[in-house]
Amino acid sequence: MAIIRLDHVTAAVRDLDAAIAFFEALGMTVEGRAPIAGDWVDRVTGLEGTRTEIALLVTPDGHGRLELTRWDSPPGTAPTPHPAPVNALGWANVMFAVDDIDAAVATLAAHGGAVVREIVRYEDAYRLCYVRGPEGLVVALAEPLG
Structure with a gap:
């Protein structure tokens, strides 16, 4: 047995359209x-009685995928406290390499994103930050140096 690839990471959200817009602002595109x-x-x-709507987004290089899921039935539940702190147990964040972290932060701010600190x-390797976006999702950004 061997892993073939990481297919995608899923995030549950209430406002699917806002979450899509946030990740599109980073350069991802909706694949479906x-x-x-059923x-x-x-x-x-x-x-x-599961009913959801999903959107699958892909990174510009075509390799990374993010599934956004809105749970209609049964409805999604938020962790307590919400949004959870960055050290909450479970999946913590998704990291994207970006070519200009300042531009990425400014773009995400226009979509409700805020730098955690x-x-x-x-x-001499990276400039890094965490950005909290829709639904409290934490996106890590890394700009390679040199």
Whole structure:
């Protein structure tokens, strides 16, 4: 047994359109969008009466994918506290390499994103920050140096 690839990462959101706009602002494009329901979904998720709408976004290089899911039934639940702090257990963030972190932060701010604290320099390798976006999702940004 061996992993072939990381197919995608999923984030649950209430406002699917706002979340799509946020990630499109980073340069991702919608690869597909569809309602999902049926017995097979219930069996996979362990929930009953599942109805969702998903959007699959892809990075400009075509390799990275992010699935955004809005849970209509049963409705999505927010962690407590909401938004969760960056050290909450579970998946913490998704990191994107960007060519201009200042421009990326400004673009995301126009879509409701806010830097968690500040942009920092990590040695001579990267400028880094966390940006909190829709639904409290944390996106890590890394601008390679040199």
